[in-house]
Amino acid sequence: MTAHSSTLPAATMTEAILESISEGVFTVDNQWRITSFNRAAEQITGVTRAEALQQRCYEVFKSSMCEGNCPLRATLTNNQPIINRAGYFINAAGERVAVSVSTAVLKDAEGRVIGGAETFRDLSEVETLRSALNNPAQAGRMLSHSPAMQPVINLVPDVAASNSTVLIQGETGTGKELLAKTIHELSPRAGAPFVAVNCGALPDNLLESELFGYKKGAFTGATQDKPGRFALAGNGTLFLDEIGEVSPALQVRLLRVLQEQTFEPLGSTKSEQCHARIIAATHRDLTELVAAGSFRQDLFYRIHVVDLTMPPLRERSEDIDLLVNQFIHHFNQQQGRSITGIHSQALAVLRAYRWPGNIRELENVIERAFVLCREGDIELRHLPAGLNQPLSGSPAASSGSGTITDSRRSAERQRIVESLERHQYNRKATADELGIHKTTLYRKMKALAIDPQR
Amino acid sequence: MKVAITVWQQRVSPVFDVSANLLMLSLHDGKIADEQAIPLPTSGPAAKLAFIAALQPDVLICGAMSAQIQHVAETHPWQLYAFMKGSVRRVMRALIAGGVLADDFSLPGCTARNRCCTGNKWAQCVAQEPHEKRFGRPLCQSEKNEN
Structure with a gap:
């Protein structure tokens, strides 16, 4: 490798490097026309080099930044590179592809500005993962x-x-x-x-x-x-x-x-x-x-x-936090209030409840809580007693209700029963889904009086 | 006939979704009888589309458009030319001369070869095209491995 590279001319070497990297790279002249376009740029944009060369960069790249927030324009104006500016471009299929863009000024041997260089990374996979985690x-x-x-x-x-x-x-x-x-x-x-x-x-x-x-x-x-x-x-x-x-x-x-x-x-x-x-x-x-x-x-x-x-809401319990926040925001606006959120224990009770009345029932519960809660977070005591009742048949049912421990047990029991039902009472699959050992699942089922034969 | 073009620097704006300005042109007897520059709403592509629809153009010419918006745009009773490029004057001359816009005005990578259909079907067509046809060269070993 070393022996080969020492014999290669510098320009060929640079080209070989540009062709081998996973970041898209293109350069433009002072008229914004593309003068080079590497292999990764072809793959990321879906535009071939032949189609891209001598075209205006904004018509090749089709980015959200081109019209009003072009990093290359800013770099050539201020003579300052820009690192990792986020945006998206629209590919030929009409998909928005998230990219991170960096720019630099191109100068000739005499130090005269002859254009700019832009490198970009395809962030669509990262964005998909981030979106799945954070954005509904x-x-x-x-x-x-x-x-x-x-x-x-x-x-x-x-x-x-x-x-x-x-x-x-x-x-x-x-x-x-x-x-x-x-x-x-x-x-x-x-x-x-x-x-x-x-x-x-x-x-x-x-x-x-x-x-x-x-x-x-x-x-x-x-x-x-x-x-x-x-x-x-x-x-x-x-x-x-x-x-x-x-x-x-x-x-x-x-x-x-x-x-x-x-x-x-x-x-x-x-x-x-x-x-x-x-x-x-x-x-x-x-x-x-x-x-x-x-x-x-x-x-x-x-x-x-x-x-x-x-x-039904019981099949989309992942949405309870989102819906609760939406309703709090809605009632704050409607009633001119400033309830700050919901306490984690109260939220755990809401998550554990079966919601036979679905979203409408959840909305009513939050509206009721607004009557009882004057300021700060909605707490357990602001929720209807019926919500806070442990499920019938559980040990907590006979030992009263309303304590944090009861709520936790109720939520835990609910979660386990739901998981068991999803897996037809296959305890190995249930334990795997819950991220606990099978023995721990047995112990918890016994403690929470969950019928293993159901 | 009323023609709406999303514009930037006297050219078709490269991305409809973030376009800031619209040019409304009225054509009579093969000439531009009237033209009006109109700022577009800044609140998102759906709002821009609804705003343009309210102006009831017969033709909408714009740059790259995200597929969801294009689906909606295609339900309007106008002739839609999405993924277009070029100076407004040249585009208008071609439209007046031929009544349609040819591939010369397609954005790079978005020519009729790719645009055998639009929206999601178009995406499928592009994806199914042989690599040689899309990139003018066969797959290299690392790409074969990826496939």
């Missing part, structure tokens, strides 16, 4: 750390861009309406109204007039025309919550609207066009209702074009 996945206003939410979050942009009818399923309180609003806000219809109707909250006749509207004289008391929700939604989105509660007669009318894109207000002889996008939601299993004959199969297929399922 996001779609509009919806944030989540939970793997259970990933399929939903990933689908939202594509669903929003389409015009298809969407069916959102999930237990009550899981955030179905928030998901519908997010789809609307990210869609091209965002400037038009989002109109929500709870189909389960109104009797059949009233729901019909609410949805389709009525004409003056259609029935006693109809003293003037009233537009329905379909008309009010215009080119926006109509959210039909609890669609599983709609009567068979109204299902027929809804089916007609979805098939023909027209509807008739009560008492009208003319059809009106429906331009709104329909998003339906239910907490019930529509396939069961279809099998039982209480929900029309044809209507089910009409609304089941795109199907999204919101997981």
Whole structure:
């Protein structure tokens, strides 16, 4: 190696080094045109050397920094190198690739500035890992750390861009309406109204007039025309919550609207066009209702074009911290308060609870805590007693509740039971997941009265 | 016909997602009848897109665009030319002359060869292309090992 390198000319040597390193390197002349572009730069940017040479650097690199915050421009202006400025560029596939950029001035033998050099590192893997650790996945206003939410979050942009009818399923309180609003806000219809109707909250006749509207004289008391929700939604989105509660007669009318894109207000002889996008939601299993004959199969297929399922909060417990912080921020703003956060013991109780009422129940618990907590952090004593009760069957159940030890035991028991259930009571797999030895798991199961035979 | 171009230094702005300025041009009888420079919102690419949509252009010409934004941009009723480059005058001359923009105006690495389709499908196409075609040379040993 030494013998070879001593015989190589300096320029060839430099080129060989530039070609072998993993950092992208390019140089520009004083007109910002690329004069050299190494192999790593080709690989990172996806632009070949032939395509890059003599092109303007900002049109090759396509970086977030080029237009207003170009490090190379700053270096050539101030004659100062810049080290590791973070940004991203957009590759040909439209992906944002995180990079760290360093720059230096290029001078000729007489010390005249002949351009600049930029080196950059692909940080996308580091960013992916960092993002997974710190930043929740996001779609509009919806944030989540939970793997259970990933399929939903990933689908939202594509669903929003389409015009298809969407069916959102999930237990009550899981955030179905928030998901519908997010789809609307990210869609091209965002400037038009989002109109929500709870189909389960109104009797059949009233729901019909609410949805389709009525004409003056259609029935006693109809003293003037009233537009329905379909008309009010215009080119926006109509959210039909609890669609599983709609009567068979109204299902027929809804089916007609979805098939023909027209509807008739009560008492009208003319059809009106429906331009709104329909998003339906239910907490019930529509396939069961279809099998039982209480929900029309044809209507089910009409609304089941795109199907999204919101997981219950107990399946996305990774999100409890995030949601609690969001609610604290929300109530601080709404009520003009300055609650600083939540005590770790109180948070442990929230994490251990099963949340049958899902996110809505969590929101109510935080709102209640705001009534009892005047300042500082929300503590254990500000939470409802029911939350703090150990699970039935555990030793703590008979020894009272409310102490920190009880909370810890309750949380610990909950965590172990959940893990056991996930692994069909395979104790080796459970111990591995919990990061404890199998013997420790046995000891804890015995101490916490967890039935090993379940 | 109304044409919207995201601009920087009298050229198509290289990255739509961070573009600061828009040029709105009205064409009548094959000539530019009116042009207006408009600052874009600074709050993010979705806000920029919504702002431009409200101006109802028939054509949108811009530089590199992240895939998610491009998905949304493609649902609007305009002719979208993303991943474009060049001086505004030259781009407009070509548009007026031919009604479309050819590969000469594609950003390096984003020509029609790569752009057999757009968005995620486009990414798949680029990924599936033989290395020789993309980089003009066969895989070296270390790249083969990586694959």
